[in-house]
Amino acid sequence: MEKITIRDEFIKLGQALKLGGLVSSGVEAKVIVQNGEVLVNGNTELRRGRKLYHGDIVSYHGQTIQIVQ
Numbered sequence: 001m002e003k004i005t006i007r008d009e010f011i012k013l014g015q016a017l018k019l020g021g022l023v024s025s026g027v028e029a030k031v032i033v034q035n036g037e038v039l040v041n042g043n044t045e046l047r048r049g050r051k052l053y054h055g056d057i058v059s060y061h062g063q064t065i066q067i068v069q
Contacts, residue, residue, distance in 0.1 A: 001057075001064045010051040011067060013040065016058055020065035032060060 004011070004019050011019070014029040017038070023029045032038055033048045039059040040050060052058065054069045 001066055003066050003068045005068050006054075007069075010053050012048070013038070013045060013050040013052060013058065014048040016052050016065060016067065017060065020058070020063075022058075022060045022063055022065065037061070 002020055004016055013033060014026055017023045017029040017032075018026065023032065030048050033046060036044050036046060037060060038045050040052065041057055042059075052067045054067055056067045058065050058067075
């Protein structure tokens with residue numbers, strides 16, 4: 001599991017997917033989120049702008065990232 005360190009209170013899901021290397025662009029992030037392919041804390045997430053906080057876990061196609069501060 002890769003960890004993404006954030007300095008602010010939160011990071012948006014699309015940004016986290018790019019930063020974690022799970023997607024190569026914002027457009028790709030938008031498509032996979034809208035298709036229901038991304039899990040946040042084990043639940044399907046359909047909002048690319050969802051705010052992620054310390055401890056949240058994002059999964060996509062067998063890859064996982066965790067948000068840490």
